[in-house]
Amino acid sequence: MKFLKILMMGAIAILAVAVSYVFFSEGEAVESEDKVIIRFAHGQPENNERHAAALRFKELVEARSEDMEVLIYPNEQLGSEAEMIESVTLNDLQMVAASAFSQYDQSISIFELPYLFDSYEEAWEVLDGDVGQDAAAPLLEDNLRIIAYFENGIRHVTANKPIESTEDFRGLNIRTPEFPLSLATFQALGANPTPMAFGELYMALQQGTVDAQENPVSNVYASRFQEVQQYLNMTAHQYMALPVAISDDFWNSLSKEQQDIVESSAKEAAQYHRNLIVENEEKTLEDLKEEGMEVVRPDTEQFREQTRPVYDSYRQQFGGEVLDRILEQLGRNK
Structure with a gap:
């Protein structure tokens, strides 16, 4: 009887493998039966x-x-942003929506310069044009093909004190992503930027490991930072795009028709994301107020002036050609 049970279990296992076979092969699509599986993480x-x-x-x-x-796969189920991107470079993951691409090439981070864009619409115009394509092109060397720019949003600072002047930044321990321009921006403001994985942030704020953090309004609300931070300071210090990358090896294993479907769907979902962020922002601010968070609206011109040296450093390190193209497109002085 025992032997028969083992035999039956073995037969079921073999049948399961035959019915649903999933394989991972470098440079090839991931398939299940007659389906191409796209694993997409954020x-x-x-x-x-x-x-x-x-x-x-x-x-x-x-x-x-x-x-x-x-x-x-949401909520860092497959690792931190850096880890998910690395999985795409290795062709172990097909797609990711993330911001941490500057670890592979700094060109993509140019859009994160402080106070570069005055509105969402300005940012979208640049991202969807030639500059957005050119900034993403070097990432192909690392098997990362950017097919759309989702929305990360305009970033603001939450803290347990109001931020109304540059003096209020002095000595502030603030969590930032481990991005060079984020670190440089808050160093220019006189704060102490502390890189940390997003998944660790809530507990770090709760325990006082850091005093403050900076994120778009939607991320503040979704991550419940209002439970551990009293003030939302509308500093609008940085726009951050959210590139959507697909493994170039995986991309090249798709048919032309499949590629067109994936790319067009990503671009349409990107605009859907953008519209959601803009439409929900005011309501989200009201929700945060109702839950006890105080919204502070400082004069940001002082912060803009304080962070101008970040532009000079960027030019010295990477040159100013792409930056000048963006400023020209926005109708600003170089």
Whole structure:
């Protein structure tokens, strides 16, 4: 009887493998039966607009194709942003929406210069044009193909004190992503930037490991930072795009029709994400107020002046050609 049970279990296992066979091979699509599986990861929780945009991408791809399926992994399920991007470079993960691409090439980080954009619309115009394509091109050397720019948003500072002048930044221990321009921006403001993975941030604020953090309004609300921070200071110090990268090896294993579906769906989901962020921002601010957070609106011109040296450092390190193209497109002095 025992032997028969073992034999039956073995047969079931073999049948399961035969019915649903998934393989991972360098440079090839991931397939399950007759489906191409696209695993798409990001770092935000499921109540964030980023996840809604990822689901929109899944819906569009699967509606337009009979042979592709998209699996979404939110909330750093597959690692930190840096780890997820690395998985795409290794072709272990097909797609990621993240910001931490400057570890591979600094060109993509130019959009993070402080006070570069005065509005969402300015940023979108640049990202969707030639400059956005050219800034992403060097990442192909690391197997990262940028096919769209989702929305990360305009960033503001939360703290347990109001930030109303440059003096209020002096000595402030603030968590930032481990991005050179984020670190340089807060160093110029006189703060002490502390790089830290996003998934560790809530507890760090709760325990007082850091005094403050900076993120778009949507991320503040979705991550419940209002529970551990009293003030939302509308510093608008930085716009941060959210590039969507696909493994170039995986991309080249797709047919032209599949590539068109993936890219068009990503761009459509990107605009969907952008619209969600803008439409929800004022409501989210009201929700944060209702939950006890005080919203401070400082004069940001003083912060703009204080961070001008970041531009000089960028030019010295990387040259000014792309920056001048952006400023020209925005109709500003170089």
